[in-house]
Amino acid sequence: MASTILKRAITNHLSSSSSTTSRLILLRAHASEAQAQQVTPKASSTTSLKKFQIYRWNPDTPSKPELKEYEINLKECGPMVLDALIKIKNDIDPSLTFRRSCREGICGSCAMNIDGCNGLACLTKIPSEDSNTTITPLPHMFVIKDLVVDMTNFYNQYKSIEPWLKRKNPPEEKGKEILQSKKDRAKLDGMYECILCACCSTSCPSYWWNPESYLGPAALLHANR
Template identity: 65%
Template sequence: MASLRTSARSARAIFAAARPAFRTQMRTMASVDSAAPPSPTVSPSRPVESASKTSTVKEPAADSESLIKTFNIYRWNPDEPTSKPRMQSYTLDLNKTGPMMLDALIRIKNEVDPTLTFRRSCREGICGSCAMNIDGVNTLACLCRIPRDAKHETKIYPLPHTYVVKDIVPDLTQFYKQYKSIKPYLQHTDPAPEGKEYLQSKEDRKKLDGLYECILCACCSTSCPSYWWNSEEYLGPAILLQSYRWLADSRDQKKEERKAALDNSMSLYRCHTILNCSRTCPKGLNPGLAIAEIKKEMAF
């Protein structure tokens, strides 16, 4: 017991002797905590960037791998009738853009200039909405690949020789009036048996290949010089291809009436076999051949 008391007194003596040093150390730590925090270490390879004021995600700047391409696009606003049409330039990094022209147009509208106006819908070459003139060729923007040559500037116009609604949106009112005029549907003198469809053999159905695929994009008609000068009366390649589609359909019973509607100097015979229509069709169809087949049926 005596030894335990001696050891307890020794411990108290040690703590009492160490108390001044402990207090001094605590004051030193408090003064360090109240001082200004040290500046962060800056790596020379990654400089500190200020936070964006408009977004929480900052897009990195263009690097040596960027592929910058210029697009010159036709602009005209009907709300400014005194202003002349103009070409406006936009630049995009192709490495951040989809492969098709429509991808570039959508990115320009979404990220660069929301006033740019154009038509588009399916993005799959089915609807025909995005027909326009790209680098001198009538085509569909969704099927036209962007050339990877950054030095070549792409030029985009509305379909030629059409009235313009705005920017690269053509007015196709006359085009669809002509389509309606050929009665693009099956016509019968005898009604089908109730609850039955109109039958067609495989051979007769095959005759419609290369005709029914037309999507009425108007690329062929607006590339035809004859249609440029006579669009009020000449039906043009697209409508004549559609007309032959119904003449070739074995289920239709109004073939003579259809041919009679074409038997004049303007509707059909303004075709001079220039064949721009067959060259430019984005679906690979041959309107020139369809027109020749109509002429053959009219002659024999």
């Protein structure tokens, strides 16, 4: 827009003056516009490749576990680690096995070890670094297949604490609703949020060494509740 106005002004000036200086100014204006038109923006990359190393073990073909490498385009999946796993399973390797359900951090199904830290795959963002992301099962648990671990002992420990309400005194009236006060409700803060994903228990060395006798932080939290 500005260059067009400038050219018109110079052209009008040339109509009233044929000086050499004016002609040079007009030629320079045309040259600058031509150079600007030749400049093209650098094309942005259409791919954003990321490599994942995922623990693989199949009980049907017993062999040593291995870390298998997969590469995906992050622009073709969501931002979370679970999105990457689903992308790999759907488009690359349908034999990849892992648990998932709610995808909102509520059920705890997709608990696994991601780059050395236990967490939920649905809440863990894919690392932006160029280095590979390593995904393994929850540590010190019996592996059923790939990223799926046996939670039997964990749930038996939870069951052993009898995690349900027990009244010390019978209700005054049979069938009467027992209301919870705000004060009593506030006492549960920090305890009711546990979703039994086992991330904390499988991060605990004491639980690793004595899983048959030590209940672990998850079960003890519910016992305290």
